[in-house]
Amino acid sequence: MNKAALYAAEHDCLWHPFTQMREWMEGEPIIIERAHGATLVDIEGREYLDGTGALWCNLHGHHLPEIDDAIRAQLDKVAHSTLLGLGSEAAARFAGELVAAAPAGLTRCFYSDSGSTAVEVALKIAFQFWQQEAGGKHRGRTRFLCLTNAYHGDTIGSVSVGGIELFHKIFGPLLFDAFHAPSPYCYRCPVGREPATCAMACFDDLASLARAHQEEIAAVIIEPLMQGAAGMICQPPGYLRRVRELCDELDLLLICDEVAVGLGRCGTLLASDQEGVVPDLLCLAKGITGGTLPLAATLTTERIFDAFLGDYTELKTFFHGHTYTGNALACAAASANLALLLRDGGTLAGVAERADHLGRNLEAIAAHPHVGEVRRRGLMVGVEVVADKATRASYPWEQRRGWQVCQAAIARSVYLRPLGDVVVLMPPLTISTTEIDRLTNTLAEALDTALG
Numbered sequence: 001m002n003k004a005a006l007y008a009a010e011h012d013c014l015w016h017p018f019t020q021m022r023e024w025m026e027g028e029p030i031i032i033e034r035a036h037g038a039t040l041v042d043i044e045g046r047e048y049l050d051g052t053g054a055l056w057c058n059l060h061g062h063h064l065p066e067i068d069d070a071i072r073a074q075l076d077k078v079a080h081s082t083l084l085g086l087g088s089e090a091a092a093r094f095a096g097e098l099v100a101a102a103p104a105g106l107t108r109c110f111y112s113d114s115g116s117t118a119v120e121v122a123l124k125i126a127f128q129f130w131q132q133e134a135g136g137k138h139r140g141r142t143r144f145l146c147l148t149n150a151y152h153g154d155t156i157g158s159v160s161v162g163g164i165e166l167f168h169k170i171f172g173p174l175l176f177d178a179f180h181a182p183s184p185y186c187y188r189c190p191v192g193r194e195p196a197t198c199a200m201a202c203f204d205d206l207a208s209l210a211r212a213h214q215e216e217i218a219a220v221i222i223e224p225l226m227q228g229a230a231g232m233i234c235q236p237p238g239y240l241r242r243v244r245e246l247c248d249e250l251d252l253l254l255i256c257d258e259v260a261v262g263l264g265r266c267g268t269l270l271a272s273d274q275e276g277v278v279p280d281l282l283c284l285a286k287g288i289t290g291g292t293l294p295l296a297a298t299l300t301t302e303r304i305f306d307a308f309l310g311d312y313t314e315l316k317t318f319f320h321g322h323t324y325t326g327n328a329l330a331c332a333a334a335s336a337n338l339a340l341l342l343r344d345g346g347t348l349a350g351v352a353e354r355a356d357h358l359g360r361n362l363e364a365i366a367a368h369p370h371v372g373e374v375r376r377r378g379l380m381v382g383v384e385v386v387a388d389k390a391t392r393a394s395y396p397w398e399q400r401r402g403w404q405v406c407q408a409a410i411a412r413s414v415y416l417r418p419l420g421d422v423v424v425l426m427p428p429l430t431i432s433t434t435e436i437d438r439l440t441n442t443l444a445e446a447l448d449t450a451l452g
């Protein structure tokens with residue numbers, strides 16, 4: 001397709017997600033044609049360092065022979081059949097591999113196609129579990145406890161347990177009501193305390209809510225270690241552990257949404273590993289195929305699975321499933337992806353060293369007069385820019401400063417995308433130290449250009 005025809009199709013036909021289309025139609029967007037390693041290549045042959053890892057899902061770089069070959073080999077067998085009534089070689093194999101790699105206790109794998117659906121599945125399983133568990137003794141447990149600033153996806157259920165005000169404002173009338181506990185956002189503490197002396201006061205609010213509504217709550221849902229889409233908000237060490245202990249005490253289910261933080265991103269296979277926490281329901285998506293094909297998995301325990309077993313006529317079946325559930329091509333990609341992540345000297349083993357290198361480079365970024373805070377877990381970073389470092393005052397949102405920083409980086413051939421005034425770095429986990437240097441040097445220049 002020639003460039004003019006491509007732009008015509010871009011401007012006249014394609015509606016982009018999370019995009020003001022009037023602005024888009026007026027611009028000349030970068031159109032990606034190819035990619036390799038951590039490099040994206042546009043239709044003019046111009047190269048960009050992929051600073052956001054194809055929106056947080058690329059682990060080992062683009063166009064990787066091992067994953068591409070696994071997809072091709074599967075294509076020679078079957079692309080898709082269905083899991084409704086048929087078994088699948090590729091889907092069964094990956095389920096076994098994922099369960100083997102997951103912490104002990106998570107024994108069952110339910111597939112879907114995106115992070116949002118992985119969360120919907122977890123919510124519906126948790127809800128139905130309590131309808132059926134112990135002869136329905138806890139049937140009143142129908143609601144969810146979540147955090148403000150949480151992001152769990154864009155479908156109605158996943159938005160309902162999210163805590164990003166903008167989405168609730170628009171879609172509020174469609175959502176179900178969840179309990180919201182304050183987000184542990186230490187830089188802007190929701191309960192007005194200081195990390196050194198607060199004794200995790202924000203957790204006390206969560207605990208009080210959970211205790212007050214124990215018999216109404218089906219599950220607590222959380223993004224372990226870091227609330228991603230809200231702006232890479234790090235939880236204080238020990239927070240997740242305390243949430244798990246509280247859930248154990250009150251017999252609430254814990255849903256860990258590791259769609260962003262899981263699969264090596266934070267330096268361990270799962271982020272919750274770092275707190276020794278095993279959830280009752282685990283949501284995985286983004287990195288699961290290394291950024292090649294859509295796939296998601298919701299893992300759960302025998303206890304929960306057992307509550308769905310019974311005679312056909314008892315109607316305990318989990319009545320949920322998507323057409324492309326367990327797609328064979330995606331599962332083949334996921335198997336190859338997981339092997340690359342976990343093999344000796346593989347991608348996961350290399351994260352710590354790269355993350356340390358990135359962390360050292362970020363010290364200079366943190367010293368910038370308009371950088372309020374740099375937050376990092378492994379190779380997941382948020383750089384919050386502020387109008388006034390001393391008072392932590394934000395820029396007026398209409399000024400789109402985060403966006404301007406990213407535009408300045410893109411002009412220097414590094415692709416970045418902000419979350420409001422938080423600039424995100426989520427490169428492929430295999431990014432080289434030279435590329436990390438380029439990423440942070442460019443970010444420093446972009447900060448100067450955009451913020452002075």
Ligand SMILES: *Cc1c(COP(=O)(O)O)cnc(C)c1O
Binds near residue numbers: 113114229286
């Ligand atoms: C991205 C994300 C989702 C939603 O995933 P999609 O594939 O975009 O539906 C859910 N939870 C978290 C934590 C995410 O970062």
